[in-house]
Amino acid sequence: MATIDGARIPEDTEMTPIPPPPAKHDEDQYLVSFIHPIDPANPRDWPRSRKLIVTDVLSATGFCRIMVSTIIAPALPTIKAELHMSSTEAAMALSIYLxxxxxxxxxxxxxxxxxxxxxxxxxxxxxxxxxxxxxGFAKTKELLIAARFLAGFGASSIFALAGGVLGEVWRPEERGKSLRLYLLIQLLGAAVGPIVGGIMSARTTWRWMFWSTSIFQAVMLVVEICTFHETYPPVILRKRAERLRRSTGDPNYRTPYDRPKDCKSVVITVTRTLTRPLRLLAFHPIIQVTSVIQACSFGILYIVFTSFATLWTEEYNQPTELSGLHYIACAAGEVAGTQIGGPLMDMLYHRMRERAPNGVPRPESRLLLTFPGWLLIGIGLLVYGWAAQYHVHWAAIDAAVFVYMFGAQIADMPMQAYVMDVYSEHTSSALAANQFLASLTGFLFPLFAPAMYKALGYGWGNTVLALGGLFIALPAPGLLWMFGERLRRRAGESH
Structure with missing residues (x-):
């Protein structure tokens, strides 16, 4: 057990938020912590300009990663013919990235x-x-699929790191603002990908889809190296302690996050850290419930993304270039959802903080916005499906998709903020656990979507998606609202 001012701190606390490191006291002159009330090295005390730069770098990086996931969709018939792929292999080339x-x-x-x-x-x-x-240089289908998988592995860093960085840089009352800024650019990637892909597919080789995004990523890598600063408090303080040990020659300087050298071996510590996301998913009901909700949302989202272009080319007989432009409705709905949902989250947080006895609202108060969000998801899916079933004018379908995307952001942002609040010490691990199931459903759901729409049509197919989503996602936040505090307390006591 490590101690801070006489208080015992568990060695591997999964649920307990990182306590603000106390100021250095005379009785513990070797404790290295952030200076209170303001420390320029503390990410939450950074100037607003630096916070915005870090957030924008993450957002632009996420934009490129998500765009790459969908950009080849319009070119799949061309890639399939050139690399002699079966229909399953062509679909795999798209979805294995996810x-x-x-x-x-x-x-x-x-x-x-x-x-x-x-x-x-x-x-x-x-x-x-x-x-x-x-x-972009792949000459065989095997190399393309393998390279897509390995590229997706590297691209997944944005899902693992963004939540942790935002939680370290922005304060809880700014959670909505930070997510709004971060998602503003990033979410455009899923819609811009098919639009750009459709244009490139018609006017140049599909290989430029990879070369152009690689050029963009290379520029972003240079910008990121020049502007991105470390945000993880234990690492910042560890480097400060190391500088003090070197400059003074005194080996006693330490941080509140350091553990006794004999408490655990390096191998055990690294092993526990690497397995933490899976342990959270296996043993923490809060992570299990939020993961199921996120997985349901992500799976439906990728069914819509992967089938939307097919609707216009096969049912409405529109050319590939024109079909990609309908993704503007998707992007508009997502952007509107983030820009309205973010301020609503912060406004709700301030309201709940005023009512809280100690001025700190329950993390479960974040979940209230998920209910209207999922209702909008259901309405959007139903209108989209039946309008497509009867070949209603394209504007009605685009409007329904806008409503669906808007509701998806209203529902998903509070869920992410809730996980960030509850698991503030291990935000990246907790969000990685959530992303595991979400990415699996995003990979698997589109594989059965063509067969579902062929058998049921767009009307009943989307009805199944809407009712299934509402059946799973509406009761789950209610359970967390009622039992979340008890689950958090039990999980904290278990460590």
Missing amino acids: LATAFGPLFIGSLSEIYGRKTILHASNAWFLLWNLLC
Whole structure:
């Protein structure tokens, strides 16, 4: 057990938020912590300009990663013919990228809690750049599929790191603002990908889809190296303690996060860190419930993304270039959802803080916005499905998709903020656990979507999605609202 001012701190606390490191006292002159009330090295005390730069770098990086996941969709028939692929192999070339994002965060998020966010972000971005560039030179279907998987592994760093970085830089009352800024650019990637892909597919070789995004990623890597600063408090304080030990020659300087040298071996510590996301998913009901909700949302989202272009080309007989423009409705709904949902989250947080006896609202108060969000999801899916079934004018379908995307952001942002609030010490590991199931459903659901729509049509197919989503996602936040505090207390006592 480590101690801070006489208080015992568990060695591997999964649920307990990182306590603000206390100021240095006379009785413990070797304790290295952030200076209170303001320390320029503390990410939450940074100037607003630096916070915005870090957030924008993450957002632009996420934009590129998500765009790459969908950009080849319009070119799949061309790639299939050129590389002699079957229909299943062509679908695999698209979706295996998303499968990699299920496994990447399990390692990347955990490693960032050992080596810091900055080092892991740079390394994973360079990895993604290498394999995405190689996709453009692939001459065989095997190389393309393998390179897509490895590129997706590196791309998954944004899912693992973004939540942790935002939680370290912005304060809880700014959670909505931080997510709004972060998601503003990033979410455009899923819609811009098919639009750009459709234009490139019609006017140039599909290989430029990978080469152009690699050029963009190379520029982002240079910008990121020059502007991104370390945000993980234990790493920042560890480096400060190391500087003090070197400059004074005194080996006694330590941080509140250091553990006694004899309490655990390095191997055990690293092993526990790397397995933390899976342990959270296996043993923490809060992570299990939020993961199921996120998985349901992500799976439906990728069914819509992968089938939307097919609707316009096969049912409405529109050309590929024109079909991609309908994704503007998707992007508009997501952007509107983040820009309205963010302020609503912060307003709700302030309201709940005023009512809280100690001025700190329950994390479960974040979940209130998920209920209207999922109702909008259901309405959007139903209108979209039946309008497509009867070939209603395209504007009605685009409007329904806008409502669906808007509701998806209203529902998903509070869920992510809730996990960030509850698991503030291990945010990256907790979000990696959530992303594992979400990426699996995003990979698997589109595989059965064509057969579902062929058998049921768009009307009943979307009805099944809407009712299934509402059946799973509406009761789950209610359970967390009623039992979340008890589950958090039990999990904290177990460590």
